[in-house]
Amino acid sequence: MTTANRFAPGTFTPAPGAGKRSAMLFTQAKTETLLALRNGEQALLTLLIPLALLVGLTVLPILSTTGPRIDSVAPRIIALAILSSAFTSQAISLGFDRRYGVLKRLAATAIPRWLIVGGRMTSAVAVVVIQLVVLGVVAAALGWQPRAAGIGWALLLIVLGTLAFGALGVLLGGSLRADIVLALANIIWFVLLLAGAAGIESSVHDHAGGILLLLPSGALAEGLYTALGHGTTPLWESTVVLLVWGAVAAGVATRTTKLT
Amino acid sequence: MAVAAVDVSGLVKRYGGTTAVAGLGLSLPTGTVLALLGPNGAGKTTTVEICEGFRTADAGTVRVLGLDPATQGAQLRPRIGVMPQGGGAYPGVRADEMLRVVGACAAHPLDPAWLLDILGLESVRRTPYKRLSGGQQQRLSLACALIGRPELVFLDEPTAGMDPQARRLVWELIGALRADGVTVLLTTHLMEEAEALADHVVIIDKGTVAAEGSPAELTASAVDDQRLTFHARAALPLGLLVTALPEGCTAIEITPGAYQVRGPISPQVVSTVTAWCAQQGVLADAMQVAKRSLEDVFLDLTGRELRS
Numbered sequence: 001m002t003t004a005n006r007f008a009p010g011t012f013t014p015a016p017g018a019g020k021r022s023a024m025l026f027t028q029a030k031t032e033t034l035l036a037l038r039n040g041e042q043a044l045l046t047l048l049i050p051l052a053l054l055v056g057l058t059v060l061p062i063l064s065t066t067g068p069r070i071d072s073v074a075p076r077i078i079a080l081a082i083l084s085s086a087f088t089s090q091a092i093s094l095g096f097d098r099r100y101g102v103l104k105r106l107a108a109t110a111i112p113r114w115l116i117v118g119g120r121m122t123s124a125v126a127v128v129v130i131q132l133v134v135l136g137v138v139a140a141a142l143g144w145q146p147r148a149a150g151i152g153w154a155l156l157l158i159v160l161g162t163l164a165f166g167a168l169g170v171l172l173g174g175s176l177r178a179d180i181v182l183a184l185a186n187i188i189w190f191v192l193l194l195a196g197a198a199g200i201e202s203s204v205h206d207h208a209g210g211i212l213l214l215l216p217s218g219a220l221a222e223g224l225y226t227a228l229g230h231g232t233t234p235l236w237e238s239t240v241v242l243l244v245w246g247a248v249a250a251g252v253a254t255r256t257t258k259l260t
Numbered sequence: 261m262a263v264a265a266v267d268v269s270g271l272v273k274r275y276g277g278t279t280a281v282a283g284l285g286l287s288l289p290t291g292t293v294l295a296l297l298g299p300n301g302a303g304k305t306t307t308v309e310i311c312e313g314f315r316t317a318d319a320g321t322v323r324v325l326g327l328d329p330a331t332q333g334a335q336l337r338p339r340i341g342v343m344p345q346g347g348g349a350y351p352g353v354r355a356d357e358m359l360r361v362v363g364a365c366a367a368h369p370l371d372p373a374w375l376l377d378i379l380g381l382e383s384v385r386r387t388p389y390k391r392l393s394g395g396q397q398q399r400l401s402l403a404c405a406l407i408g409r410p411e412l413v414f415l416d417e418p419t420a421g422m423d424p425q426a427r428r429l430v431w432e433l434i435g436a437l438r439a440d441g442v443t444v445l446l447t448t449h450l451m452e453e454a455e456a457l458a459d460h461v462v463i464i465d466k467g468t469v470a471a472e473g474s475p476a477e478l479t480a481s482a483v484d485d486q487r488l489t490f491h492a493r494a495a496l497p498l499g500l501l502v503t504a505l506p507e508g509c510t511a512i513e514i515t516p517g518a519y520q521v522r523g524p525i526s527p528q529v530v531s532t533v534t535a536w537c538a539q540q541g542v543l544a545d546a547m548q549v550a551k552r553s554l555e556d557v558f559l560d561l562t563g564r565e566l567r568s
Contacts (some may be wrong), residue, residue: 006378017367100350110338218427
């Protein structure tokens with residue numbers, strides 16, 4: 001046998017034990033973030049389409065708005081970007097990760113289940129941070145000047161929005177077959193995109209606007225617009241709507257999410 | 261006496277109206293290799309997944325490294341390595357990235373680069389998982405099971421989809437694990453694999469143990485289980501041969517032209533058969549004395565008809 005000494009004695013002598021939780025979290029979140037950025041379709045959804053819409057809707061007079069178009073467009077595109085990454089992209093990747101057995105693979109290691117969820121959330125937040133930086137820089141170049149007074153509120157809404165959309169994404173991606181998840185996540189994304197565009201056109205107070213505000217996308221978009229455009233406290237409904245969607249989705253998802 | 265690494269008794273698992281595991285018991289001493297052998301649907305994977313804590317038993321007791329996998333999974337998982345059937349990785353992940361994610365979960369992981377190298381994955385370490393061949397995915401999955409330096413590994417059909425070279429490598433690796441004191445529970449439906457690797461083979465069928473023992477014990481020819489086979493012209497009259505054979509031997513034509521003598525095969529039996537052939541004026545072809553293979557044992561126990 002030419003390969004008799006391929007494995008020196010003692011190579012596999014057991015030395016079991018769990019790694020550091022910080023290392024587990026960091027490695028998983030880093031890998032999932034890289035995968036999200038490297039995946040062409042996901043990058044299209046989370047960065048390229050929001051960027052194209054941000055520039056297009058600002059430069060071209062497609063929508064009628066009061067005041068500078070960028071002030072109306074930028075907060076809503078940020079909301080759309082969060083919808084794209086935390087919900088659509090998350091649901092699709094979770095659906096396919098389940099099909100490819102990665103959750104079972106991870107669940108078979110020393111990593112606790114809650115930390116697997118924590119890793120996914122950390123990765124979702126990291127992608128949102130990258131989106132905010134990219135979209136923020138481009139919007140600033142287009143002349144956007146968000147009100148400083150509203151930034152604190154905007155950050156709160158962004159966190160709540162990311163969690164609410166993330167929970168909805170897990171709810172969808174964790175329970176159905178990957179191809180069904182793919183179809184549904186894209187359809188919902190498109191419907192909410194149109195609803196968001198309609199939201200720019202309609203006044204918050206008319207009938208259609210009222211219904212849109214009950215959707216997480218509408219609540220996040222209008223909340224960000226109020227906070228960053230006027231520098232005032234957003235309607236409390238925005239916060240409550242996001243909290244309720246997030247809590248309900250997370251509650252259901254803990255029961256319906258399957259490893260495979 | 262040392263605690264068994266895996267101890268299962270009276271295990272029952274039902275899915276709806278189907279009973280997948282029906283009162284199965286097995287025991288695996290520390291540092292040995294056990295092969296769970298059975299046809300598709302026999303309950304192999306269900307049994308293994310209950311031991312890993314992925315499924316809960318409907319009845320019976322399961323102790324893995326002295327722990328109950330259903331309730332003490334958090335203590336158990338750092339000590340075991342798992343290779344699930346069909347692998348498991350992010351579809352777009354590179355082999356080395358995946359191995360690092362799993363390695364980060366362990367206290368003293370093996371070097372991922374070295375593991376990829378010895379498993380022949382060095383050239384595809386930057387290739388996305390979904391573009392690896394089935395055999396390469398299997399080897400990555402094996403690497404993930406081993407990287408944490410576990411004391412016990414569960415390998416569910418570890419060589420499925422591998423070419424003969426890769427299979428040899430995995431066999432060799434399992435031998436190295438055993439030599440280093442790692443306990444191995446593997447499932448397979450390859451007789452050759454069970455025969456080559458296992459200290460102990462448990463043949464399961466329809467959720468229960470059909471037979472168990474070392475490969476030698478299972479194939480040991482109880483004396484009357486020996487057989488001598490040969491080929492000759494079809495439909496030879498066997499009456500004279502049976503009369504001439506020593507007591508305890510029988511002769512039958514299994515399929516046209518294929519003859520078998522069963523019983524205690526001695527040199528005298530062989531010369532009787534050749535003498536009888538000479539009388540008949542036929543030349544016996546492909547004459548051989550065969551002991552039962554594990555495959556014979558397996559097929560005798562689990563039936564020869566094809567399972568749906």
